[in-house]
Amino acid sequence: MNNPTPETLMNQSLDKIFNDLETLSQRIKACDSSRVAHCTSEEILALVRIIRGMTPEQWQQLGGEERFPEWFAVPMGHDNSSSLQHIQDQLDRLAFQKNHDPLTQLPNRHVFDVTLQRELERAYRFKHPVSLCIIDLDDFKKINDTYGHPCGDHVLRKVADILTRVLRQTDIPSRIGGEEFAIILPGTGLVRSQRLLSRLQVDFRALRIPCSDDEAPVRITCSMGLATSRGRERILPDKLYAAADQALYKAKKQGKDTIETAPLMDLAPVRQDTLVLQEEKHFLFAKK
Template sequence: MDKTLKFPQNELATELAVLREELGNRFFSGEDGDASDAVWVFRLFQGVSPSEWEDLSSKHNLSGWLSLPIDGDAFPHLKRFQETLERLAYQTEHDALTGLANRRAFDRTLDIEIERSKRARTPLSLAIFDLDNFKSINDTYGHPKGDEVLSSFAQKLEQTTRRYDLAARYGGEEFALIMAGSGVVKAQRLLSRLLNEFREIEFVSPDGAKIFNVTCSVGLTCYKGSVDITADEFIKLADDALYEAKTSGKDQVKVSKLPFVDNVPNDTLVHANEKQFLFGGN
């Protein structure tokens, strides 16, 4: 398409949006070949500066279009396109509200860390968090206040953890923390500190008339690579411990049965709960 820009920006934006929708519908419906087919669509805009295109693109969500000058320096345009790709890549791996890793990134990282623990026989701890009575916060104070609580917890979680831990929003009011190299003792100490600090945060009701606090329950499990375990099985151990924390009073950390403890010889004459502590690592 080789046209000259002789009409207002809104009309141009409409034309591009219609073209994008038409091509998108035909591509994804599978009517015109397989996904490997592709076509470049060129549109000449005379008299449009990079800053004007930036404004047009931002207003009308045209980030999918790559702009390049016919005569001039292509670097600013390619840099902008690169930034768009980086932003989209970030969005696919992070939760929009909290900025933490999302479930997709969590699942991928957990698989990697389990395999690393199997190879190196190093401890790997997993914690799953659930904000206590969160539904009542939304019902009483509204969803914007609920979002504020979620964001505050996410910030506290990120501040408390180490650089090489992965904090994720697991779903809804649930969060998860992957702690590579941490055994039960070290992980439990970190989690207890996190719960204490979060419990002290004061939230103000939308009308300013009430101050309230929020607590959190945590299920913790640990793996040392000595037995075969899947990510789903590992998550279930943490989930079961979380259920115990919720049903036995909330606002606490509960540790699951550790998957490697049964491998400890019985002739050590150590009771099961003592094995949990002694062989859970630090």
């Protein structure tokens, strides 16, 4: 009797898996909390099953076609180091997916919130500035309505590419909403932030994005709201965000394609009891 081919083994394994899944699905639906404790628990459980005759690459292709993104494939060959590396690669991929926007590959809103709080605490601790810019693409709805959402997605990816290319390694760009992006600028005061954002605006205006053979390339502009903390007071993330958002609203109201800045919120006045008046200086340093 001939040994089964890898393709035969794979098909047999897949048939068994689908049968098991069907049985498991029925059992879960019929789960009786009186017989099975914590049947509706929010805990997460991973089930592992061996598939013979399939490589990780083949499973990745199949999983993508059949939309099984939550299945975690682990090679079971003789090379343990290869198996461990494969597991690590998958963990890295899952961690990236959790923390990044799937369309632009930029950090998502969750990462933005955590990072902003961390950088504000660091700024206060070391008494150095930190700036926050919120960017909103002007008339983005018109692009979607005119050229379709695939074109809109292409525009968002191009914007993300510019942010990744132009910004410094210390800057943290994020996609925080539909056509809204945010940039955290650690160690950067108001003037330097304005210069950097001006360079970004030049690159955005220069974009020519082809979306249709019958139409001219899409051009974009953006409005920006900038808020800066000098690190002299402990500033809550919501306060800095609200200041940048208000500046963005002002930029939109001023006609779009502009950069507006919020007033410095920790510009504490100098204590009068530390000032020495000119008359006192003259008295103190006058020769006797």
